[in-house]
Amino acid sequence: MGSIPIGRIAGFPIAVNWSVLVILWLFTWSLASTLPDAEPGYPTALYWVAGACGALILLASLLAHELTHAILARRAGVRVFDVTLWLFGGVTRLGGDAKTPKEAFRIAVSGPLTSLMLAAVFGAAAYGLDSVGAEPLVAAVGWWLAAVNLLLGLFNLLPGAPLDGGRVLKAYLWRRHGDPVRAGVGAARAGRILAFVLIGLGLLQFLTGSVVGGVWLAFLGWFIFAASREEETQAVTQQALARVRVGDVMTAHPHTAPADITVEDFIHRYLLGDRHSAYPVADRDGTIIGLITLVQLRGVEPGRRADTLVREVAIPLPEVPTAAPDEPVTVLLERLRSQAGDRALVADSSGLVGIVTARDLSRLLEVYRIASAPSQAPHH
Ligand SMILES: [Zn+2]
Structure with a gap:
């Protein structure tokens, strides 16, 4: 898939896909082009430095989100292959399911909770910097990091596979009906509906002038659509295969x-x-x-x-x-x-x-x- 291993954190192999460069650039660019309006008066180069720093810290936040999934999976006895950062954030590859819905729920919900916690930490830090009269540009980057982490945490909680919210939904359906495969099919179908909503919103954004945001949202919706279909096929196939020796x-x-x-x-x-x-x-x-x-x-x-x-x-x-x-x-x-x-x-x-x-x-x-x-x- 074009991923480059960059080392291990907490025992997990970490890899970076080349497409990370795209989001790194997008985040740097969007931060560097909005900061001058919020905090005018700095030299242009400084906005780009602040943008690049913000983008890198955001990437570290994404990694923290994935690592919490990985740590809780390992604690539940689920094998973790690796953690990869790419265009849509991070992916933690797991070797199978948790043994109970409770563990599945914990693994799924831990990532978004980390993002929300980071949002609170960055928000508090930015507030602190503002109130002691520190460099306003630094505080502005802090606010931006808080906002993006908040958005990431909430977005990932949307109830549809392959998003974390979809895994939470699966754990809930599993506990309720006692059948992990049926629960997986339910979460995958919810993911497909979510994908259509995102594609629709993306097209709407595109038509109303927000071209980059619209295309990215539609693309993300398409990715979720494909992934949820694949998960449904896998779940149904597994259900059928379960009886074969x-x-x-x-x-x-x-x-x-x-x-x-x-x-x-x-x-x-x-x-x-x-x-x-x-x-x-x-x-x-x-x-x-x-x-x-x-x-x-x-x-x-x-x-x-x-x-x-x-x-x-x-x-x-x-x-x-x-x-x-x-x-x-x-x-x-x-x-x-x-x-x-x-x-x-x-x-x-x-x-x-x-x-x-x-x-x-x-x-x-x-x-x-x-x-x-x-x-x-x-x-x-
Ligand atoms: Zn996650």
Whole structure:
């Protein structure tokens, strides 16, 4: 997505998308062009310096908002991948849902509360600076930071996914009906309505002369529309998939590759003329010690194939995601996502019983997306 990692805060990887430059510029510009009216009499360059400082502090405020989400998610046992700043503020990528509606509510509401708190802090600081007769330009930037944080806090509380208010709504519906998936669909639909309202307001603003603000609002509405549709599809697909077990989609009795043949042998005796692209690797006594896929084979230079053993290049078993045949597919999908894997070995108490590949899973997802009416999901 064009994001640059810039380091870690509180253990969370922080990244910045190039589009942050757009908002940094927009905020600097809007501040530098409104300050001369509010506090006249300074040199032009100073307004731009004040604008840039204000914009940077605002970016830090956005980061604080996201970090509160991240900290509360971690406390609730939800994995946090990273925090990214971009055109519409920040995104905290989470590896799944909270376990209870209460925790989901806390994670969602914490960000806007941070923004509102920052608004109060900046407001108080600006008031203090004003009353002790400090440099008026500094106080004006403080008031601006208070106003924008207030707006951000309130805007994010609008009840529609993917906004924080949508997550709050989801937590509420979840607690009320006891079904997180249905609650997710409800919040996503509310998000779509909200998106239409924003697009409408944006067009209205555009037509009445506020071109930049109008376009930005309509663009934001469009983004919320797309994201809420994606969330709804995901929720409905999950609902349908919840009944499918790993055993239903795995390839049973997968061909295994002996650990002690050469890569050359393996390619000719197994890979050619077979439709599989991943093989569990078996030791002489039949125990599975790892997995070999086309990726590992590609890593062996053609000249070395005859004297490299399969066991030397296979992914060791502890690094291969595994699943049980009676586990829900959705749990496995979540696991693969968090381990960045694209296939899993399926084992029960008797040993290896199958293999699930990314292709099996993406086909399954595609099929369920097509048949996305939840009531038509097959029973197993
Ligand atoms: Zn937020």
